[in-house]
Amino acid sequence: MHSSLYxxxxxAAQPYTVHVTPESAGWSExxxxxxxxxxxSVDLHTGVTEVMILPLAGGGSVTCAGETFELSPRASVxxxxxxxxxxxxxxxxxLSGRGRIAICxxxxxxxLPNRRxxxxxxxxxxxxxxxxxxxxxxxxxADTFEADSLIACEVITPGGNWSSYPAHKHxxxxxxxxxxxxxxxxxxxxxxxxxxxxxxxxxYGTPERPIEVLEEVRTGDVVLVPHGYHGPSVAAPGYHMYxxxxxxxxxxxxxxxxxxxxxxxxxxxxxxxxDVDPRLPLHAPRG
Numbered sequence: 001m002h003s004s005l006y007x008x009x010x011x012a013a014q015p016y017t018v019h020v021t022p023e024s025a026g027w028s029e030x031x032x033x034x035x036x037x038x039x040x041s042v043d044l045h046t047g048v049t050e051v052m053i054l055p056l057a058g059g060g061s062v063t064c065a066g067e068t069f070e071l072s073p074r075a076s077v078x079x080x081x082x083x084x085x086x087x088x089x090x091x092x093x094x095l096s097g098r099g100r101i102a103i104c105x106x107x108x109x110x111x112l113p114n115r116r117x118x119x120x121x122x123x124x125x126x127x128x129x130x131x132x133x134x135x136x137x138x139x140x141x142a143d144t145f146e147a148d149s150l151i152a153c154e155v156i157t158p159g160g161n162w163s164s165y166p167a168h169k170h171x172x173x174x175x176x177x178x179x180x181x182x183x184x185x186x187x188x189x190x191x192x193x194x195x196x197x198x199x200x201x202x203x204y205g206t207p208e209r210p211i212e213v214l215e216e217v218r219t220g221d222v223v224l225v226p227h228g229y230h231g232p233s234v235a236a237p238g239y240h241m242y243x244x245x246x247x248x249x250x251x252x253x254x255x256x257x258x259x260x261x262x263x264x265x266x267x268x269x270x271x272x273x274x275d276v277d278p279r280l281p282l283h284a285p286r287g
Contacts (some may be wrong), residue, residue: 003213005203009220015042017100018222020183022107025224029149029248030181031105032222041096046087050108052140052152054082056187056244058099064091069116071097077187077242078156080283081122081137086147088112102185104140106150106248117145126276132267133277134163142254151180151247151256157199157235158279159189163243164231166264167202170247170257171209171227178257180249182225184233186217187242197239203230229261240282 002008012019018034025031031049035042037060053062059073062085069085087093088111095101123138138144140152157163170180188197198218205211205228215223217233235241247256260268 003215005213005224005226006215007222007224009218015040017220018185020222020224025181025183025226027181027226029107029250030183030246032183032185032244032246033103033105034185035095035101035103037095037097037099037101039098041094043092043094046089046091046093048089048107049105050089050112050148050150051087052084052104052147052150053087053095054084054102054104054139055097056082056100056102058097058101060095060097060099060101062087062093062095064093064114067114069114071101072119073099074119077154078189078240078282081119081124081139081154083119084117084122084139086112086115086117086140086145088114102244104150104152104244104246106148106246108148108150110148112146112148124281126280128163129271129274129276131161131277132163132165132271133158133161133280135280135282142256147254149248149254151254153245155243155245156282157233157241158277158282159235159239159241160237161277162232162234163241164233166267167204167229167231167261168258169227169229169261170259173251176257177259178249178253178255179251180247180256182230183246184223184225185244185246186221186223187219188235189240191238197241198236199239199241200234201230202232203228205229
């Protein structure tokens with residue numbers, strides 16, 4: 001039996017393949033839409049939400065306030081970082097393109113300027129070591145891009161590796177933690193016979209705030225993390241895993257501060273004697 005926090009691929013009405021709003025998620029801040037466009041355009045409005053728009057596969061353009069921002073095409077989420085367009089609150093815009101386009105969102109109060117970040121300028125980070133190695137595209141993280149509330153990034157985990165590990169949480173406002181709602185959107189490479197890639201994602205709570213999620217995930221699936229420790233995200237051997245993280249919270253400070261599950265935090269110390277997985281980076285940045 002699936003958790004209510006698991007949203008299978010194809011649950012949204014066309015042209016959306018994913019349509020998570022604060023209302024549908026049962027929380028207050030974070031949102032994610034993925035549109036499948038076939039050379040068409042859609043007219044949208046940011047309302048009280050700031051957004052970061054990027055192509056997952058394909059490309060397009062964003063027209064807002066008389067200015068057009070290009071989203072250069074990429075073959076897939078495993079083709080290196082993507083262009084990203086940021087739009088602030090209370091703006092009408094037109095999204096045109098061909099392929100899968102993601103709109104990461106968060107409720108915001110400040111109005112910030114519209115901007116485009118080229119794929120070649122996205123910071124590519126390698127985290128962890130050994131079979132806990134992963135690749136992070138920091139296109140919209142708190143320390144790389146200015147926004148009011150929204151935090152977003154892409155993570156690629158080679159087949160057989162563990163990501164978001166050791167499990168961590170960010171669900172309280174403390175000196176060491178941010179209070180952030182989080183969305184995980186997954187995609188996987190296929191096998192040589194077009195077999196479907198897959199992985200597993202875990203969320204669990206504390207005695208004070210219990211939560212229990214263990215889901216097999218495939219391309220297009222979503223897992224919501226309202227609170228609790230989350231991780232690992234495990235990529236099955238033979239299939240590389242991608243996930244798009246979207247985070248936001250009610251805190252005045254826009255920050256990603258986490259605490260590990262104290263039972264497993266010792267694992268970080270073992271990485272000092274290990275090399276990063278030699279398969280990384282899976283793709284060099286484009287540009």
